[in-house]
Amino acid sequence: MNFLSEYIYYIGAFSLIFIGLFIVLAKKNLIKVIIGLSIVDTGINLFLITLGYIRGGTAPVFSKPGLKAENMVDPVPQALVLTAIVIGVAVLALALTLAIKLYKHYGTLNLRKIKEQKW
Amino acid sequence: MEIVILILVFLMIVSAIAALIFKDLMNAVIASCVVSLIAAVLFYFLQAPDVAMAEAAIGAALVTGIFVIAVKRTKRFEE
Amino acid sequence: MRKLISLILLVIIAGGIVLSLKEIPFGISKIKIGDYYIKKGIEETGATNIVTSVVVSYRGFDTLGEITILFTAAIGLSAVLGTYRKRKAGEKVEPPSFIVKTGCRFLFPILLLVGAYIFIHGHLTPGGGFQGGAIIASAFLLMYLGCEGKRINENTSIVVEVLGALTFIVLGIIGLTIGKDFLFNFLPKGEPNTLLSAGIIPVIYIAIGFKVGSELAGIIDHLIEKNQ
């Protein structure tokens, strides 16, 4: 139990990453693959935030007068993840657009049937 | 407190696996939305309110919306 | 077969990650450069939200690059999707139910307000341009779902987007013209924890909020409307 509470965030983050990766590797459906990618994205973000966390720390916002600087969690991963989420949505939207176009062209989303991405 | 987090992470993993298993893409999208939502809550517990807000607004709302549109434009069921 | 191979690969990778993670404990301070930001943040930028000061001030250049990526993605999306679709006469669109319609109409202005509040107070409380912009965009998503036939004027969204980006860049360049760095905080810092403080940070975050909001709304607009 102690172990679980110690590492629960890591477990959560990496479970997401590996489930997402498994979807990417094993699934045939293009939209499913993109869902997998978004799950990997979430997992990585969670991992980064977890790295910056300090036990008993407070959010890096001086909203109340009594807050101490020593007690705050790392703001740098938070800033990084903030931008990563926004970029993530843009990339996802682009990927889905391409998926829609591929569907319009081939009439299927099955990656095993869309074979002309060969060079 | 810890038990809440444990349950949340457990739920998150379960919904990720659900996203993996569901044949109906709409259900898979909703499952991934749940993953994002729980992640947002976890961000809040990890003292990152900014990120939690962004994840809730973007990951849970916008991404899901975009996915739903895309699924409606293509095919709903995985072969 | 393929699933088995994927599983084996992932197990090996997971093993490697577990081994490497043993040395990174959870919840212990690994803070390095963040320490400086926390201690000097208010003094140097005037923003009480340190994340905001990192995003907009210390790493403002990164953020400029990031909104460029956003912009590129939006451009790529509209290039891929192409021209407007003329709705065919016979095509039936399922009308939203009464409750959805009313709820959307009711929620839309409130969401806009919330979004604006979030990015205006970006330097004081959690939140900022990205979050506020995303909330505004989801308000438009709601509008598309609930209010049939209403859409964003594309030109307006492009103008807002460009103005947002331009504000960011111009504010950055002003720093250069007065002989300091790019994105130098030239406005008075003011009293911390008041709305008018932190110099150019709220201005830039408001610009980012407008830009992100209109851009994401534009992406949704493209995905919903533009298609053949």
Place this chain on the structure above:
Amino acid sequence: MNLSIILAIAFGGALLTYFSGKISKKARDVLAVLISLVIAVILAFFYNTSSREIFYTGFLDFPLILRIDTFSWFFAFTIAVIGSFSIIFSLSYIRKKGNTDYYYTMMLLVIASMIGIILSGDLVSFYIFWEIMSWSTFLLISYNRGPAIAAGIKYIIMSVTGSVAMLVGIISLYSHYGTVIYTELSGLLYNASSGYTIFIFVLFFIALGIKNAIWPLHVWLPPAHSEAPSPFSAVLSGTLIKIGTYGIILLIYVIVKINVFLNLGEGIVSARYIIAVTGAITILIPTFIALLQDDAKRLLAWSTIAQAGYIILGIAYGTSESVASGMFHFFNHAIFKALLFMVVGAVEYRTNGVRDLNSLGGLIKKMPVTFVGGLIGICGLIGVPLTNGFVSKWLIYKTLIINNSPFLAFAALLGTWGTILYSYKLLHNMFLGQLPEKYEKLERAPFSMQLPIVILSLAIILFGILPGLPLKVINSIESGFGLEPLTINIWGITSDTGTINMLNLFVAVFLIGIMIWLIFKGSKKSAGIGQYDNYAAGTTVPKNKYHYSVDFYGPLHRMISPYLRDFIDDFYMSLARSIKNLGNGIRRIYTGDVGYYAIYIMLFLALLIFIQIKWKLW
């Protein structure tokens, strides 16, 4: 006058030509000719001077140096003159084709880069100009599209291979001696181990030999020469491949120095002997392959390889006479091969691109000036007395025989006999014999084509009668190399072992000519018979039914062709095919399925992690 100004004129002129072509076609033509002539004239003023200048210092800590002495003047001047003649020749040749601005620009660029190579005083600037030359040549070879692109690609692949080898050599020299300047490098290899010298030699010889089309490296030349536009073939054959010769002379006599070269190896396995034998093989095989060709330009291309063999043989043999013969033959070959390509180009121009020797014939009446040019050209090629080829070939035979190399001498002689056969075939099948009916209305070659042909023909005769002119220059080059100069006068060479005096020969030939003329004058006049005034088996021969230039040398062809397949080319081709198959095999991992690509990435990651867990490498 500054050396960098010449290069500035040459390169700037190439660019300027392109833009002036956008404004006015006339201006462009005039400008192109003018620039090439100006370069030649400026270079002429550098005769017998030597200067050296550092024209740029900021390049990666390498000073880029230009220098001129008699040696580089000789090559640069020849190149400039041949270049300007072929540009004059191009004026009408290229008019029918498109993309003329591009053609002139590239042509001037090739000439400019060749002069740059010759004038450069260190290996880095040598390499830079070398690359400019390679690429602009590639663009010109594939100017005609179609099969020309394949020829160009063959050329550029070989050329790039050579360049890389040379770059490795340059870097190795730099890392050993810390300098790439000729004057500082020169003689340094004296102390190097012979293994290192051979290593440097092999690397440079791959590059230079490919440019010079020495026998096992020649495969790019026949298609490139025959597919390139004819005026450019003249430049290609007359001067461009001689850049390789220049490089070899530079390597042997300036950088390595002759005494090191002669002591490299022993007896049959010495570098000198191996290169000389390679030269002899380069004479023999291509000569007889040339005999089998039916395409006029391809025949000349093979002949170019063979003649380059004479030059290599002369240079590598290393006595002062042989080196003189090599350099003189370079000079002669530049003249007569350019002339012959121009002759073929003129015929090609008037017959709308016919180069097939089996379908031409009898053009002597239609294009007499061109015929005379061709006749003098092949005389020079064969080495008939009173043409310049005679002197250079005489020198090489003589030195080979005196120095007890009978087999090499025999190879050189055999090559000459083959030369007689194929060059007669060339001349006969184009100009003599029956005139096919479709060419009845053929006009003479235009003036801008006849002018260079006439001038080059006169030059062949001039240097044939007065070989002392170029030999004087060659003599001063040789004394620069530390070789004993020949004793010459304006008419020829005098020495203990054999004297050649063209004055005597001239008088003798003149007298024989008068005698023959008198005999013909005195004898009965032969009756002229028309071309179609003949009959066989009781009936007149139908027109165009028989054309006896077809299958010229038929029996000989059947006899030697089984032995003379271009098996080197076959070898390279099979190499290329197998590499292509290998590439196709590797390509199979690109299945077109994104999932596989993700698996590859994961596989690599898993492999790295597995290695780390197992062996803890990093």
